[in-house]
Amino acid sequence: MGESMRYVDGAERRARLALRHRLTAAGRATTPEAVAASLVALHGTDPATVYLAVGARLADPAGPVPATERALYEDRTLVRMHGMRDTVFVFPAELTAVVHASTGLAVAARARASLVADMAKAGAPDAAWLKEVEESALAALGRLGQATAAELAREEPRLRERFVYAAGKSYEGVHTVSTRLLRLLGVEGKVVRGRPLGSWTSSQFRWALAPAHPEMDPAQAQTELLRRWLTVCGPATEADLKWWTGWKVTDVRRALKAIGAQAVTVDGGTGYVVEGDAGPVAAPEEPWVALLPALDPTAMGWQGRDWYLAPELRPALFDRSGNIGPTVWWNGRVVGGWAQRADGEIVWRILTGEGIGRDAEAAVAAEAERLGGRLGEARVTPRFRTPVEKELAG
DSSP, rough: GGGGGGBHHHHHHHHHHHHHTTSGGOOOSHHHHHHHHHHSSOOOOOOOHHHHHTTTBBBBTTHHHHHHHHIIISSOOOEEOOOOGGGGEEEEEEGHHHHIIIIHHHHHHHHHHHHHHHHHHTTTTOHHHHHHHHHHHHHHHHOOOOOOOOHHHHHSSGOEEEESSSEEEEEOEEEEHHHHHHHHHHHTTSSEEEEEEESSSSSSSEEEEOOOOOOHHHHHHHHHHHHHHHHOOEEEEHHHHHHHHOHHHHHHHHHEEEHTTTTEEEEEEEEEEOOTOOOOOOOOOSSOOOOOOOOOOOTTTTTTOOTTOOGGGHHHBBOOOOBHHHHETTTTTTEEEEOOEEEEEEEEEEOOTTTTHHHHHHHHHHHHHHHHHHHHHHOOOOOOOOHHHHHHHH
């Protein structure tokens, strides 16, 4: 059986990445919804990532901010919520049920048990009290439409209750019920992130009730999420799939079997594609360049990244927790990093020892100028800063 598996080399994987992640000029999208559908999920931990990731993939990137704000806060066709690996993402609204059932339920059960246990250790009120406060807070949020934690606490004062976490430990701290409870409700799919308090780059936000969605069987939801992701990111290894989803390996294997995934050979082992996708994919006709933001879903798409990111570049481009910073791409490879200075200038550096050539550098310079023009007066500092970004930003 192994002899019949087709070998997909790094060049073809980079071609698939370019075309399916809408990074070529010909493949760009017309709406933020189309971008999100193509990528399945946009990292939402850093608010600016969503807008910059969308802008990098729009055919007309002049208006990614108003278009994305419309999708998130007016039409609600995009939803910012907790997802894989207990991380905040932006998903197409039709995927909320899939994400919640496939990944949220298990994480939520652990999160609620942890909160109740932490409160009990601190002598704080019990689970019944917490449930009562939760129901009151959700009712208040329904009346208000959107609200900050402070605004909700004015409606439900018990949210201000404080308790000591990890007493006697080196990481001891004081938690407010609102902080832990609202985060838990987000993981449980009951609330989502609403409009920011400031501009689109602000990390302070309001909460809103989550859109209603049908309950799904977790196994069915896992099958659907894996099918969608593998369609745009295949081939991927079992390790890639386990890392991206945060699932147990048994769940990954069951979902692979359920969608009839086809095995192929990639550098480093066996990869999988959706049924019927094992055939060759040609490289884009034209060379392409992209300046992608920190935590961009393409850069963070796989656990094994050597086929698009040389290991020697990682120390400069990642922080200590494994978060990638802003990256410069040329023809499917990460070749450098970029940053925005205080005066708005976009500056970049090629990190590959052999360089990329004059034509490629000219293309990067032109893309940097376009990005600076799109940002205008806005200033973007990644939430997770990396060595090269900090150095370039000055």
